[in-house]
Amino acid sequence: xxxxxxxxxxxxxxxxxxxxxxxxxxxxxxxxxxxxxxxxxxxxxxxxxxxxxxxxxxxxxxxxxxxxxxxxxxxxxxxxxxxxxxxxxxxxxxxxxxxxxxxxxxxxxxxxxxxxxxxxxxxxxxxxxxxxxxxxxxxxxxxxxxxxxxxxxxxxxxxxxxxxxxxxxxxxxxxxxxxxxxxxxxxxxxxxxxxxxxxxxxxxxxxxxxxxxxxxxxxxxxxxxxxxxxxxxxxxxxxxxxxxxxxxxxxxxxxxxxxxxxxxxxxxxxxxxxxxxxxxxxxxxxxxxxxxxxxxxxxxxxxxxxxxxxxxxxxxxxxxxxxxxxxxxxxxxxxxxxxxxxxxxxxxxxxxxxxxxxxxxxxxxxxxxxxxxxxxxxxxxxxxxxxxxxxxxxxxxxxxxxxxxxxxxxxxxxxxxxxxxxxxxxxxxxxxxxxxxx
Numbered sequence: 001x002x003x004x005x006x007x008x009x010x011x012x013x014x015x016x017x018x019x020x021x022x023x024x025x026x027x028x029x030x031x032x033x034x035x036x037x038x039x040x041x042x043x044x045x046x047x048x049x050x051x052x053x054x055x056x057x058x059x060x061x062x063x064x065x066x067x068x069x070x071x072x073x074x075x076x077x078x079x080x081x082x083x084x085x086x087x088x089x090x091x092x093x094x095x096x097x098x099x100x101x102x103x104x105x106x107x108x109x110x111x112x113x114x115x116x117x118x119x120x121x122x123x124x125x126x127x128x129x130x131x132x133x134x135x136x137x138x139x140x141x142x143x144x145x146x147x148x149x150x151x152x153x154x155x156x157x158x159x160x161x162x163x164x165x166x167x168x169x170x171x172x173x174x175x176x177x178x179x180x181x182x183x184x185x186x187x188x189x190x191x192x193x194x195x196x197x198x199x200x201x202x203x204x205x206x207x208x209x210x211x212x213x214x215x216x217x218x219x220x221x222x223x224x225x226x227x228x229x230x231x232x233x234x235x236x237x238x239x240x241x242x243x244x245x246x247x248x249x250x251x252x253x254x255x256x257x258x259x260x261x262x263x264x265x266x267x268x269x270x271x272x273x274x275x276x277x278x279x280x281x282x283x284x285x286x287x288x289x290x291x292x293x294x295x296x297x298x299x300x301x302x303x304x305x306x307x308x309x310x311x312x313x314x315x316x317x318x319x320x321x322x323x324x325x326x327x328x329x330x331x332x333x334x335x336x337x338x339x340x341x342x343x344x345x346x347x348x349x350x351x352x353x354x355x356x357x358x359x360x361x362x363x364x365x366x367x368x369x370x371x372x373x374x375x376x377x378x379x380x381x382x383x384x385x386x387x388x389x390x391x392x393x394x395x396x397x398x399x400x401x402x403x404x405x406x407x408x409x410x411x412x413x414x415x416x417x418x419x420x421x422x423x424x425x426x427x428x429x430x431x432x433x434x435x436x437x438x
């Protein structure tokens with residue numbers, strides 16, 4: 001395992017389908033309003049514990065050897081979808097760094113606390129595939145079995161979508177209102193073996209464009225931020241031109257479709273280039289709060305920041321630097337160059353493959369597009385409309401069922417799991433990370 005070090009201020013702390021659906025008529029894309037969730041810890045001790053948990057989760061997510069089970073138990077953003085007939089809505093973490101959809105079962109017991117749970121006996125379209133499921137996280141684990149049911153999200157409905165029904169979770173893994181996780185990476189990473197919901201939709205022809213896009217809001221150092229705040233938007237099947245300016249700069253995934261990852265070609269800090277090994281890749285991960293990379297690169301980054309020094313105690317692995325310091329960071333993936341705001345100078349850490357991880361601390365600075373074919377990720381500069389949403393506050397939407405505008409049925413005999421439906425009002429929540437300041 002590569003030694004890891006985290007940035008506390010320079011990067012904000014916190015095709016093949018199994019079978020093609022038939023008789024699909026493309027419909028226009030849909031948008032889901034997102035929200036951010038602000039963790040309750042406020043004093044230095046609590047913030048330190050939160051920072052340590054975020055660091056440990058990121059190490060667990062990308063530092064292990066079993067790629068199929070990499071995921072995180074902590075995430076800033078979540079949204080809603082609906083499962084079953086009749087449909088019931090659930091809030092789930094949205095994670096481009098993993099590929100499984102799972103929700104807590106009604107038999108979960110006290111370990112699931114007060115979260116909403118899925119009752120298989122209440123759905124007339126439920127099918128138990130009798131396949132065991134388990135996944136490990138930095139903060140715990142989840143176990144259950146693989147099943148199929150109708151899943152709805154953002155106006156799209158897929159019947160016989162594969163997902164996991166979880167009846168055993170580690171204490172504290174789920175915190176209300178989150179009932180599970182929606183993986184948005186590629187099928188080879190899925191511990192369940194099922195095709196991810198987004199991939200079924202993208203391959204079915206039900207979207208105008210086979211892609212989804214994300215815009216995230218920033219509330220760093222906002223003393224008036226509430227527990228829940230508007231967190232941006234998830235666009236499914238199209239890009240929203242009001243949220244970005246100029247063109248979208250697409251870079252192809254440089255190998256097998258597993259994670260959403262790109263070549264990392266340059267990092268510049270305070271005008272100085274940081275040495276990066278040839279062939280370095282970076283995962284683009286909505287399910288990670290931070291930015292992660294090899295310890296030597298983190299040290300080189302902080303060497304360019306006047307007054308920076310390693311933190312200690314619960315903050316071990318992070319750095320501090322004076323509040324008055326303005327940090328200029330730019331990165332490139334082989335195309336355009338993208339700046340990271342001083343407000344987002346976040347943790348860096350990394351192990352395994354890919355060796356770097358760019359989480360929400362980076363994604364809050366760009367409009368991000370995840371494209372099915374060719375497999376690629378695109379970035380564009382945020383528009384004034386998108387930037388104005390940072391710290392703006394607003395009404396928090398509740399999880400709702402929504403109206404179905406397109407229904408899909410998968411006809412494959414392979415490991416089935418391709419029936420979805422999505423709630424137009426799925427929510428995304430942002431949990432703030434703390435920043436070390438001298």
